[in-house]
Amino acid sequence: MSPFRQKLSAASCALLALAVNPAEAAQRDVASGGNETADWEVDTSYLSYREADQRVSVGKAVATLVREAEERSITVSAVHDTMSGASPTGALQSDSPASTVTTVSGGNSSNSLDYSTSEFSDTRRQLGLGIEQALSPDYTLSYGGVVSDESDYESLGVNISLARESANRLSTITGGIGWIDDSIYRSDTGGTPEPLGNVQQPRPFSKGERKTLDALLGLSRVLNRLTVVQLNLSLSASDGYHSDPYKIISAADANERIIANFHDSRPDSRLRGSVFGKLVHQLRDSLHSVHLSYRLYQDDWGISSHTADLRYRHRLNRQQYLEPHLRLYRQSAADFYQRSLSVDAGSNPVMPGDSLASADYRLDALSSTTVGLKYGIRFTPDAELRLRAEYLDQRFSTAIFDRNSALILQASFSLSF
Amino acid sequence: MSVFPSCQNRFTAVRCQTLLCRAISAACLLGLSACSLTQDIVQVSEVKPWQRGALARDDMQVINDAMEQAIDDHVYFSREGSTGGVVVQGGGCGCN
Amino acid sequence: MVNEALQVERRGAIWVGEFRAMASPCEVHLELRSGKLAQQLLSMARMEALRIERLFSRYRDDNVIHRINEANGKPVTVDEETARMLDFADTCFHASDGLFDITSGVLREVWRFDGSDTIPTAAEVEPLLARIGWQRVTWEKPHICLPAGMQVDLGGIGKEYAVDRVLGLLRERSPGACLVNFGGDLHASGAPQSAGFWSVGIESHGSAGMATQSLQLQRGALTTSGDARRYLLRDGVRYSHVLNPKTGWPVVGAPAAVTVAGDTCIEAGIMSTLALLHGPDAESFLDSHELHYWVQR
Structure with a gap:
């Protein structure tokens, strides 16, 4: 090195070796400790779901805590649901004055023949843990678990997935599997009734156990600087008790006079598959964006469905946005769905050959429309409030309750620190 | 000097936009081979996929609100016959 | 982003912050996963640049x-x-x-x-x-x-000083590689893992069709001095904006641009400025000091 450069080098060392100055000290508080820096984010939300005619109302409180560090982020979430109402069981309405079958709330079990609705009141608690770990600049491993408990249902789920970002960072491929272990029972008996058993002479069947294996393969890709697309293929196979211990199917004559009521009976396995595509696009020369998604779903119960979802986020300014939402859903009925069982000339119920029958309105051919509006405001870069109102309208093809509507209101607040 | 290995053609120049600025621009361009042989006045017109500015925004994420996604999945799971497809499923419920 | 003066975007594994300071477009590149840490560091980088600008602006x-x-x-x-x-x-x-x-x-x-x-x-x-x-x-x-x-x-060294200084602050706080580029004077602390190097294009000021040169920078500083866009033209004579303090007149025969590599931005900056002041002898001056350089005439 030339003497000139040696002098220069020494002088620059002296210049740059200057100790901490006041402005820097102030900034040190902001980013203290380099890679030790961890960020916390708390997300809280309350949702009210109310169906018309006091059928079902749910209050859902959710809190998630995220600790984001450079190599790993941890998410802990807690959900508390309170549910009550009178849910349609699938049974036809008897001619006698309506009184209901009581379940969880207990006590006034009635001899009345009207089984068409089932009054219930329950709480559900759910705890979840998720960890996202960077294995290398390209690979991210995510894993977690969820436990959920209510008076008639216990669920334990674990999942793991691995995502790989391509070298040019334009595409991400994700593969994941999940395992869910569910226990289903009636809160009053602690077990499940025999499928297609007569409601008035219930015979214990089993403690309903069900195991589910989910697999998902996803690809997301940046198409251009304004557009991202995602394609997911997913399969879910479950084995075990799939009936609903509260659902009932009536056997009735041509005049819908109830001859008998039977417990729900569904296959003991289910294989579901779906293709999900999503497009996220920023409108050119604006801050507004569009989320459009479509899902094609099919299962071996004979249900196939189409779901389209459109959200348009309109940024009012840098702090606020409005987001209208439209969701359209249509499904075909399950093969074993019937509004009611028929009876023969001797008024004996005609039992299905495969012993499968359900009048659960959710297995009927149906269409749902959801319209909603969300408003978000960011008070500071670290605090955001979101308010959402949605209206869900469902039309059923043959189910005894041929229509359902619900109002969903949600308020969420997130804070980073 | 090891600081500069041999030049390769795997780069893109990002052009300084002001007249006063000096002659170097830098960017980490991650192996895209797009060589720009442009005049001073010609801006790079092709949109490069790595110009992901807007895509880093929250509202441009494929799942931009995981909590809302989970809540909606739960609502529709309990009111419709089909479910899944977006993320690996969590726990179920005995929704009436 | 809420702060309009600081534009933050993610380019693959790299967070890039852009802002204006010292009459120049400024860029800071960070290889980081956490967007929040990136946001904090980029905002700190901008504050430091503005602090130095306030300190030494004439x-x-x-x-x-x-x-x-x-x-x-x-x-x-x-x-x-x-x-x-x-x-x-x-x-x-x-x-x-x-x-x-x-x-x-x-x-x-x-x-x-x-x-x-x-x-x-x-x-x-x-x-x-x-x-x-x-x-x-x-x-x-x-x-x-x-x-x-x-x-x-101190404008002649203020920007280079700011680059070194900001890089020093980032290096202490960021677990990943950083690159600071203020108006073409840049300094990198290490090579990004994702690509193995920073691709740096030397912008051509020459005639049309002249290729832009590319460098793969792993660490160290690069500065460019030049008069490509600041000169006077009279009677076919090009008067460089590089003035010799001893004569008060522009240097004759100065290159259009000189890019010099160095350990720090202030060292490289001094060398590229002095190279210009050596006019036609810019190359031999740089050679005599065993520097890595790129000269455009």
């Missing part, structure tokens, strides 16, 4: 440069950071035999590089020379005394 009337230049022959006591800058300028002045001189700014009173053909006369330039020359300044740290009529301008 366009402000509330900083130490203003106090020194308006002291009218009286001594001024300066803070430690300014003192180190003056020490550095003092070293450069003596080592370059007076070619690098922070008092040469007064020449701007007659030389206006506005793209016109307005060339000052020798009679206009001559009297200014009496107001130029670091050797006339009394610098006894921390006291500086400028003869009345003289001025100091």
Whole structure:
């Protein structure tokens, strides 16, 4: 090195070796400790779901805590649901004055023949843990678990997935599997009734156990600087008790006079598959964006469905946005769905050959429309409030309750620190 | 000097936009081979996929609100016959 | 992003912050996963750049440069950071035999590089020379005394200093590689894992069709000095904006641009500036100091 450069080098060392100055000290508080820096984010939300005619109302409180560090982020979430109402069981309405079958709330079990609705009141608690770990600049491993408990249902789920970002960072491929272990029972008996058993002479069947294996393969890709697309293929196979211990199917004559009521009976396995595509696009020369998604779903119960979802986020300014939402859903009925069982000339119920029958309105051919509006405001870069109102309208093809509507209101607040 | 290995053609120049600025621009361009042989006045017109500015925004994420996604999945799971497809499923419920 | 003055975007594994400071477009690149840490560090980088700009800008009337230049022959006591800058300028002045001189700014009173053909006369330039020359300044740290009529301008090294300084702050706090580029003067702390190097394009100022050169930078600084866009043209003679403080006239035969590699931005910056001042001998000057350089003529 030339003497000139040696002098220069020494002088620059002296210049740059200057100790901490006041402005820097102030900034040190902001980013203290380099890679030790961890960020916390708390997300809280309350949702009210109310169906018309006091059928079902749910209050859902959710809190998630995220600790984001450079190599790993941890998410802990807690959900508390309170549910009550009178849910349609699938049974036809008897001619006698309506009184209901009581379940969880207990006590006034009635001899009345009207089984068409089932009054219930329950709480559900759910705890979840998720960890996202960077294995290398390209690979991210995510894993977690969820436990959920209510008076008639216990669920334990674990999942793991691995995502790989391509070298040019334009595409991400994700593969994941999940395992869910569910226990289903009636809160009053602690077990499940025999499928297609007569409601008035219930015979214990089993403690309903069900195991589910989910697999998902996803690809997301940046198409251009304004557009991202995602394609997911997913399969879910479950084995075990799939009936609903509260659902009932009536056997009735041509005049819908109830001859008998039977417990729900569904296959003991289910294989579901779906293709999900999503497009996220920023409108050119604006801050507004569009989320459009479509899902094609099919299962071996004979249900196939189409779901389209459109959200348009309109940024009012840098702090606020409005987001209208439209969701359209249509499904075909399950093969074993019937509004009611028929009876023969001797008024004996005609039992299905495969012993499968359900009048659960959710297995009927149906269409749902959801319209909603969300408003978000960011008070500071670290605090955001979101308010959402949605209206869900469902039309059923043959189910005894041929229509359902619900109002969903949600308020969420997130804070980073 | 090891600081500069041999030049390769795997780069893109990002052009300084002001007249006063000096002659170097830098960017980490991650192996895209797009060589720009442009005049001073010609801006790079092709949109490069790595110009992901807007895509880093929250509202441009494929799942931009995981909590809302989970809540909606739960609502529709309990009111419709089909479910899944977006993320690996969590726990179920005995929704009436 | 909420802060409009700082644009943050993610390019693959790299977070890039862009803002304006010191009359230049500034970029900071960080290889980080956490967007929040990136946001914090980028905002810190911008604050530091603005702090240094405030400290050494000659366009402000509330900083130490203003106090020194308006002291009218009286001594001024300066803070430690300014003192180190003056020490550095003092070293450069003596080592370059007076070619690098922070008092040469007064020449701007007659030389206006506005793209016109307005060339000052020798009679206009001559009297200014009496107001130029670091050797006339009394610098006894921390006291500086400028003869009345003289001025100091740290603009020639302020931007390079800011680059080194910001990189130093980031290096202490960021677990990943960083690159700071203020208006073409840049300094990288390490190579990004994702690509193995920073791709740096040297922008061509030459004629149409001239290829832009690419470098793969792993660490270290690069600065470019040039007159490609700041010159006067009269009677077919191109007057470079690089003025020789000893003559008061532009350097003849200076390259259009000189890019120099160095360990720090301030060192590379001094060398690229001095190379320009050596005019036709820029290359031999750089060779004599065993520097890596790229010259465009």
